[in-house]
Amino acid sequence: MxxxxxxxxxxxxxxxxxxxxxxxxxxxxxxxxxxxxxxxxxxxxxxxxxxxxxxxxxxxxxxxxxxxxxxxxxxxxxxxxxxxxxxxxxxxxxxxxxxxxxxxxxxxxxxxxxxxxxxxxxxxxxxxxxxxxxxxxxxxxxxxxxxxxxxxxxxxxxxALVPIALAGVWLTLRLTLKPVLAFRHAIAARGRGNLAPVPEQGLPEEMAPVAGAVNALMERLRGALEAERGFAANSAHELRTPIAAALAQTQRLVAELPEGPAQERARTIAGALRRLSRLSEKLLQLAKAEGAGLLAEAPVPLAPVLRHVIADLDRQTGRAEDIDLSIAAEGGPVSDLDPDAFAVLARNLIENALKHGAPDTPVQVRLTADRLDISNHGPVVPAERMAQLLRPFERGPTGAEGSGLGLAIAAAICRGAGLVLEIASPIPGETEGFSAVVRFTEPENLTAS
Incomplete structure (x- = not known):
């Protein structure tokens, strides 16, 4: 309190x-x-x-x-x-x-x-x-x-007057400050991708300029965020086609060139183009994560989405055997988080664990009614680097390939959807490894009912 x-x-x-x-x-x-x-x-x-x-x-x-x-x-x-x-x-x-x-x-x-x-x-x-x-x-x-x-x-x-006066003053203030409290709740409800103007009706004369300033600030913030997200999304989208075309031509060139230095240089170019393609995809995911549309109209179960994400990863990488999946007997959480947003969130966290975890130990994925827990064994991340890992293009002490966007995308989705992302290294109760825990909130419409 x-x-x-x-x-x-x-x-x-x-x-x-x-x-x-x-x-x-x-x-x-x-x-x-x-x-x-x-x-x-x-x-x-x-x-x-x-x-x-x-x-x-x-x-x-x-x-x-x-x-x-x-x-x-x-x-x-x-x-x-x-x-x-x-x-x-x-x-x-x-x-x-x-x-x-x-x-x-x-x-x-x-x-x-x-x-x-x-x-x-x-x-x-x-x-x-x-x-x-x-x-x-x-x-x-x-x-x-x-x-x-x-x-x-x-x-x-x-x-006798003091409690009566206190009750009268409290009731009067409650009725008088009711528009102010509604204004406060309206501001508190903003976030989770919601930057709509705050209603100004019924506010006292002293609070009306504050509401106007808040709405003006949110309008400028919404414009800045939309411009930033639009630039990232457009850049990533516009890069997809030429990158894919260049990659296809490079792969054809690799197939046509004889063994030798020229073919090796072509392979290097193909690898760089694939990394650039993955980076553009991550930038597009980050732009979507920082935008609206992270909440579904009705609560949905997330366990089927998680199974689909792991099956898709297996089709692309063949590493399903490296994932130890456990879903609670009751079927996991029912959340108002958009299924596509949860898929991006889970995929980035699992890919991050697969990429930076020890190769001889599986990634632990646990889904319960109130949390998604993903952990991998590996070197301990220094405490001073932990907070920086949630920023774009920040990476821990690892030699694995990556863009440094996985945790940033997950953190952006959690911020926008009102979830809590907790990262720790070493894994709680152990001496090494890295864990990421997403804590779900109860859907508002379920709470209201």
């Missing part, structure tokens, strides 16, 4: 993270504003409680008997006091206090107004020339808890 992230995944992730970050930032700002507002509301409550308690406390003190001590105001019912108060005289003696005032330990000697201690927020109000002092108090933890609950009420929906 590729380490790159798709555009859909990147946009989906970043949009979801952006929404979550904006939500958190909004919750933070809302929390700060809420804290300021809560401080104002609770400060107002402290002040209002002090101002209401002060005249009531003064009346209570006047109604008491002399010498009465601190008086606790009992609660009306069981509840928790968030705001408590204490009434003191000028000397700091407690005259009156609410039921939970002792638990808060409200400090004495505070000047009138608001004060903040490490644990409390207080408000102090004095009356009767400073002889009656009322201090109201609230725990700071109560305020912090109120702010925290409010902020969490804003943050908790984010837990």
């Amino acid at each position: 590729s380490g790159r992230w798709s555009l859909r995944r990147r946009l989906g992730l970043w949009l979801t993270l952006s929404v979550a970050a904006l939500w958190l930032a909004a919750a933070t700002v809302a929390g700060l504003v809420l804290q300021h507002e809560i401080d104002e509301v609770f400060d107002s409550a402290l002040q209002e409680v002090a101002q209401r308690v002060l005249p009531l406390a003064y009346s209570e003190l006047l109604a008491r008997e002399d010498g009465a001590g601190a008086h606790h105001m009992p609660p009306v019912g069981p509840h928790r006091e968030f705001i408590t108060y204490v009434v003191r005289d000028a000397q700091g003696r407690v005259l009156l206090q609410s039921s939970d005032a002792e638990q808060m330990a409200i400090p004495a000697g505070l000047a009138p107004g608001f004060h903040t201690t490490p644990h409390l927020r207080t408000y102090t109000e004095a009356a009767v020339r400073g002889t009656v002092i009322v201090t109201t108090a609230e725990e700071l933890d109560h305020r912090a808890a109120a702010v925290w609950r409010a902020v969490m009420a804003l943050i908790w929906p984010l837990v």
Whole structure:
């Protein structure tokens, strides 16, 4: 799997993270504003409680008997006091206090107004020339808890929002990028001899120039390839007739000349003409391999084609006994590779193995449901030369005659048909030899069905 992230995944992730970050930032700002507002509301409550308690406390003190001590105001019912108060005289003696005032330990000697201690927020109000002092108090933890609950009420929906936003963003991007994905698949489908223009319908405005550039590039590439293939094919085709005529005349000349240097020179010319004829045939095969028409309209079995190729080689060279053929019991692969293209592919690989293999060992030809494996014994090809063997006119360390086009033709057919060609030297599991493996893909129409 590729380490790159798709555009859909990147946009989906970043949009979801952006929404979550904006939500958190909004919750933070809302929390700060809420804290300021809560401080104002609770400060107002402290002040209002002090101002209401002060005249009531003064009346209570006047109604008491002399010498009465601190008086606790009992609660009306069981509840928790968030705001408590204490009434003191000028000397700091407690005259009156609410039921939970002792638990808060409200400090004495505070000047009138608001004060903040490490644990409390207080408000102090004095009356009767400073002889009656009322201090109201609230725990700071109560305020912090109120702010925290409010902020969490804003943050908790984010837990449900993130997967919902991610699903919504993913669905939106899927629908929005559907033309782009179709464009990508259309480009990926090009190859295997298909250089048709890519459809531009439905693409976003930003992608339309890309599609136009791709189509223009493929048009130039198609023109260049057609010109190159046309030149090779025409040259090879036009050379066939004069080469064949020259070879026939040379062979007649060999038959008519007496034994001697002249006849030997004629034989040399005939051999050169035969090599030139084979080279022109290989060039024509290479031109066809690099062109279109490598795929059949319907999948066909390849085993009969391989048997026909070997029978044809035997008729021309008489070397069928040098080929050890093995076809899987199920009958070999069924592929959408064109039978003629497979015949050219198999013939070049087998001819290459016969030509460069050890003369006293047979060429192994194995055809299974997913691969064609051809191997021959012989000297090991250096690793630095292996990749070069798939190029035209490149040859390994051998003294055998050849044009250096066999593997290049096979590689061109595999590239154009979407197959995989693997070459190795030595043969896997052995110490010498050369192997070529063609791996077949499942036909598209069989996959679709």
